Amino acid sequence: MRLFTNFLIFILSATLNLKAQEPIEYFLPDDLEYNSQIPTPDQFFKQQLGEWHLTHDQVLYYMNAVVAASDRAILREYARTYENRPLVQLIFTSPENHKKLEELRKIHLKFSDPDEDLSYTDVPIVISLNYGVHGNESSATNSSLLTAYYLAAAKGPKIDNLLKNAIILVDPCLNPDGFSRHSTWANMHQSAVKMTSSDSRQYQEAWPGCRSNHYWFDLNRDYLPLVHPESQGRVAKFHEWKPNIYTDHHEMGPDNTFFFQPGVPTRNNPLSPTENFIYTKKIAEYHSRFLDRIGSLYFAEEQYDDYFVGKGSTYPDIHGCIGILFEQAGFRGRIRETANGVKKLSFGIKNQFTVTLSTLEAAMDLKDDLLKFQKNFYREAIEKAKNDPVKAYFFGDEHDMQKNALFVQLLTKHHIKVYKNEKEFSAEGKTFKPGSSYVVPVKQPQYTLIKSFFEEITTFTDSLFYDISTWTIPYAFNMPFIKSGSLKNAQFSGNPAEPEFPRGKIIGGKSNIAYLLRWEQHFAPDALYRIQNAGLITKAATKKFSFKVDNKKEVFPYGTILIPASGQNYDVDNVFRIISEIAETTGISFYGIEAGFTEEGIYLGSNSFIALQKPEVLMLAGRGVDGNDAGEIWHMFDQRFHIPVCITESYALGSTDLNKYNTVILPDGSYPELTKATAEKLKKWVENGGVLITVKEAALWAASNNIGRVKYKESAKQDSLIQANYAGRNKISGLNAIGGAIFNAEIDASHPLCFGYTNSKIAIFKRGTRVAEPLT
Numbered sequence: 211m212r213l214f215t216n217f218l219i220f221i222l223s224a225t226l227n228l229k230a231q232e233p234i235e236y237f238l239p240d241d242l243e244y245n246s247q248i249p250t251p252d253q254f255f256k257q258q259l260g261e262w263h264l265t266h267d268q269v270l271y272y273m274n275a276v277v278a279a280s281d282r283a284i285l286r287e288y289a290r291t292y293e294n295r296p297l298v299q300l301i302f303t304s305p306e307n308h309k310k311l312e313e314l315r316k317i318h319l320k321f322s323d324p325d326e327d328l329s330y331t332d333v334p335i336v337i338s339l340n341y342g343v344h345g346n347e348s349s350a351t352n353s354s355l356l357t358a359y360y361l362a363a364a365k366g367p368k369i370d371n372l373l374k375n376a377i378i379l380v381d382p383c384l385n386p387d388g389f390s391r392h393s394t395w396a397n398m399h400q401s402a403v404k405m406t407s408s409d410s411r412q413y414q415e416a417w418p419g420c421r422s423n424h425y426w427f428d429l430n431r432d433y434l435p436l437v438h439p440e441s442q443g444r445v446a447k448f449h450e451w452k453p454n455i456y457t458d459h460h461e462m463g464p465d466n467t468f469f470f471q472p473g474v475p476t477r478n479n480p481l482s483p484t485e486n487f488i489y490t491k492k493i494a495e496y497h498s499r500f501l502d503r504i505g506s507l508y509f510a511e512e513q514y515d516d517y518f519v520g521k522g523s524t525y526p527d528i529h530g531c532i533g534i535l536f537e538q539a540g541f542r543g544r545i546r547e548t549a550n551g552v553k554k555l556s557f558g559i560k561n562q563f564t565v566t567l568s569t570l571e572a573a574m575d576l577k578d579d580l581l582k583f584q585k586n587f588y589r590e591a592i593e594k595a596k597n598d599p600v601k602a603y604f605f606g607d608e609h610d611m612q613k614n615a616l617f618v619q620l621l622t623k624h625h626i627k628v629y630k631n632e633k634e635f636s637a638e639g640k641t642f643k644p645g646s647s648y649v650v651p652v653k654q655p656q657y658t659l660i661k662s663f664f665e666e667i668t669t670f671t672d673s674l675f676y677d678i679s680t681w682t683i684p685y686a687f688n689m690p691f692i693k694s695g696s697l698k699n700a701q702f703s704g705n706p707a708e709p710e711f712p713r714g715k716i717i718g719g720k721s722n723i724a725y726l727l728r729w730e731q732h733f734a735p736d737a738l739y740r741i742q743n744a745g746l747i748t749k750a751a752t753k754k755f756s757f758k759v760d761n762k763k764e765v766f767p768y769g770t771i772l773i774p775a776s777g778q779n780y781d782v783d784n785v786f787r788i789i790s791e792i793a794e795t796t797g798i799s800f801y802g803i804e805a806g807f808t809e810e811g812i813y814l815g816s817n818s819f820i821a822l823q824k825p826e827v828l829m830l831a832g833r834g835v836d837g838n839d840a841g842e843i844w845h846m847f848d849q850r851f852h853i854p855v856c857i858t859e860s861y862a863l864g865s866t867d868l869n870k871y872n873t874v875i876l877p878d879g880s881y882p883e884l885t886k887a888t889a890e891k892l893k894k895w896v897e898n899g900g901v902l903i904t905v906k907e908a909a910l911w912a913a914s915n916n917i918g919r920v921k922y923k924e925s926a927k928q929d930s931l932i933q934a935n936y937a938g939r940n941k942i943s944g945l946n947a948i949g950g951a952i953f954n955a956e957i958d959a960s961h962p963l964c965f966g967y968t969n970s971k972i973a974i975f976k977r978g979t980r981v982a983e984p985l986t
């Protein structure tokens with residue numbers, strides 16, 4: 211019995227030890243008193259921080275409780291995720307500052323206005339603290355509760371001075387959907403007894419993992435494209451406040467220590483001023499001092515770069531702000547064995563909170579310098595613009611007003627002023643007409659971002675990249691653009707343009723013959739699917755033709771969609787009604803055609819119009835599939851084109867009835883779960899008319915299973931005489947990699963895959979070194 215009791219006591223204590231992470235005193239500076247009216251996270255949750263992975267709802271409950279109990283904090287929702295989770299920003303400052311917050315914000319914005327002249331004293335600095343853009347990097351968001359507690363509850367002259375002289379913006383969770391996936395995953399794998407093995411399933415997140423958002427997109431690559439609501443809301447908040455310091459808290463592999471910027475000095479973005487690097491390094495001295503104090507190891511100026519401005523720590527750098535990347539070793543569970551011993555989540559939380567404190571202290575010491583730096587940044591931007599041989603960028607696609615509107619919308623979200631171009635002019639074989647083109651003069655406060663948007667950089671100080679090396683945004687839109695050395699060709703009014711999404715119309719009105727729809731329009735697939743869903747017959751032109759429209763010859767290119775007005779299941783009046791409604795809903799313009807014979811090219815009854823089927827789409831997902839690629843495809847169909855896509859696990863394909871689908875998509879991936887029998891089944895389905903779309907590596911899978919053909923170039927042999935030492939081996943592998951670059955490619959515009967592209971040249975963004983050979 212005694213033995214049994216001892217055993218029981220052992221089990222109980224093991225369980226207690228396991229669950230317990232650390233009491234609140236472990237995390238907090240020990241030289242301060244705290245306001246007892248503010249609940250600590252321990253009191254609020256009746257568990258210690260790190261004991262369980264907090265859910266997003268819990269984080270919000272706590273933040274609301276802090277705000278309710280404190281006169282130093284307010285909370286504002288700024289967006290909703292796809293899964294309808296609120297994204298929130300907390301603002302901490304002194305009660306006196308809160309009373310005139312809007313006034314202080316407006317004063318602060320003058321530091322980024324080159325025409326304003328403000329002194330640096332008696333104006334608060336703005337510090338933005340941002341946690342967990344990657345959902346599974348849990349120590350970041352879990353540490354934000356300590357930030358909130360500290361800022362609301364700490365007492366004494368130091369915190370009073372901070373709150374008087376700073377406005378602190380706290381975004382506790384930048385990716386609530388990914389964070390929710392991860393907290394569920396981490397908690398559902400917690401054992402009652404101690405389990406630290408790195409082999410545990412808790413570290414093997416089910417596909418597609420928890421890093422990304424709802425559409426499996428890496429939100430830390432969305433600060434420029436602003437595709438997703440999380441980033442749109444966040445960048446709007448950035449410009450609402452234009453902070454002086456912007457932190458971005460992450461996690462890296464479990465066997466690391468802690469990283470803070472500056473990163474590799476030779477890999478700074480050249481548009482970011484040298485002073486930025488100097489201040490980042492000055493602030494880094496505070497991180498190192500604070501981390502030394504708690505005995506945590508760290509590194510800097512290695513591995514990570516500050517180059518791609520679409521990341522959270524680099525976007526601020528080209529706005530006169532100091533962006534700082536933090537990377538804590540990620541344990542992804544409550545406790546884990548690592549190269550640095552057994553580590554707890556609480557240890558990661560403590561490090562993240564410690565660098566929050568060091569950032570706040572540095573901000574106080576460098577306040578006047580950082581405000582001055584911000585002011586100078588915008589003044590110098592105007593000076594640089596004056597000396598820049600490029601005076602403006604012109605852009606516009608006369609065939610796609612929807613794309614133009616999307617592009618103008620993106621520029622305005624980044625506070626770049628864009629104007630309607632009111633004078634036709636041609637250069638470099640491109641024509642920019644009034645009504646469909648725009649001009650962006652470079653002489654404006656957002657000069658630096660404009661350069662980053664439009665510039666084509668082809669030489670680099672250091673050609674090794676952690677990430678992509680180029681991102682010329684007009685290429686991503688396939689948008690015709692040029693840079694201009696003078697503004698004499700431009701004519702534009704004083705008011706910046708707003709995005710104008712075209713109203714859909716039927717040019718020529720009701721028809722008894724047919725309607726045409728140009729495929730170049732951005733949302734044309736949305737309109738086509740709606741037409742097909744209404745049960746109308748649709749065809750696509752495989753040859754060009756032209757009509758007179760408004761007495762002018764108009765060429766309809768490959769891929770133009772034909773909807774006959776007669777011979778449908780509806781009479782011509784109802785066909786007109788359906789097309790009119792779809793034009794209005796989608797903003798797509800149609801042409802009502804009154805005769806079947808054309809000016810030039812095929813007639814409307816030609817067999818060169820091929821009949822189209824309504825897409826019934828199946829997309830494979832799961833192990834071996836690139837989640838980012840699959841998510842991008844899903845997002846495009848779902849959000850942009852409103853076409854349903856059935857996503858299925860690749861292992862389930864063997865038992866799927868493929869006759870329900872006419873299109874199967876294999877996103878980039880290796881497909882280890884597709885058996886020979888499944889490949890055979892897919893091959894038969896293709897032979898019977900099914901359309902199989904394979905992306906990147908998936909083409910290799912298809913070719914190796916004799917479905918379609920593809921041949922890849924052999925990898926170049928490495929030079930065996932090259933002199934390299936062990937320490938420099940990363941450099942050699944880096945030299946043979948393509949992190950992400952843009953290539954100028956030729957397309958066959960008559961091929962159905964390229965329908966909608968009017969130019970035979972296209973910019974292709976490429977990662978990786980796999981290159982296909984032309985098939986003979």
Ligand SMILES: [Zn+2]
Nearest residue numbers: 344347460461
């Ligand atoms: Zn991260």
